[in-house]
Amino acid sequence: MSNRYARRKFLCDPTVGRLCRYMRMIGFDTGMASSHSAKDVLSVALDESRTILTRNTILAGMKLARDVVLLEEDDPWRQLQIVINECGLEIDQSQVLTRCLEDNEPLREIAKAEVKGRVWPYVYQTQERFYTCPKCERIYWPATHVKAMVSRLKSHGLL
Numbered sequence: 834m835s836n837r838y839a840r841r842k843f844l845c846d847p848t849v850g851r852l853c854r855y856m857r858m859i860g861f862d863t864g865m866a867s868s869h870s871a872k873d874v875l876s877v878a879l880d881e882s883r884t885i886l887t888r889n890t891i892l893a894g895m896k897l898a899r900d901v902v903l904l905e906e907d908d909p910w911r912q913l914q915i916v917i918n919e920c921g922l923e924i925d926q927s928q929v930l931t932r933c934l935e936d937n938e939p940l941r942e943i944a945k946a947e948v949k950g951r952v953w954p955y956v957y958q959t960q961e962r963f964y965t966c967p968k969c970e971r972i973y974w975p976a977t978h979v980k981a982m983v984s985r986l987k988s989h990g991l992l
């Protein structure tokens with residue numbers, strides 16, 4: 834993992850739920866605050882040294898909220914672009930889809946035999962490498978998923 838990736842951790846609040854998935858998609862450790870309360874979000878961010886991503890001006894204006902990106906845009910792709918620019922991030926293609934989009938857990942490779950019956954037969958027949966989330970047990974097959982994600986990133990000018 835590149836240093837740039839290892840250094841930065843983020844926390845989204847419920848005002849930027851889709852952005853949260855996109856941050857995970859490009860491989861950044863991005864937590865999702867379960868609470869709407871600015872105070873609660875701030876306290877998690879401070880505890881875990883995370884940069885806050887939010888549209889909540891009250892949260893962004895709090896005295897202790899020094900590490901925060903306030904997003905005025907509504908479109909999550911534009912939001913992603915702004916976060917990348919403001920935080921000086923670079924997308925590393927090898928980090929795309931290394932985390933579960935649902936719960937931020939790093940994915941683990943799983944033996945092909947273990948996914949038999951858990952994915953569509955076509956997928957089983959055509960894919961060789963599979964990854965799983967240790968928390969929710971979703972199965973990902975990067976050969977297809979990463980390609981689709983990379984082309985979405987490119988279509989938004991992010992790669």
Ligand SMILES: [Zn+2]
Nearest residue numbers: 933936966969
């Ligand atoms: Zn998961």
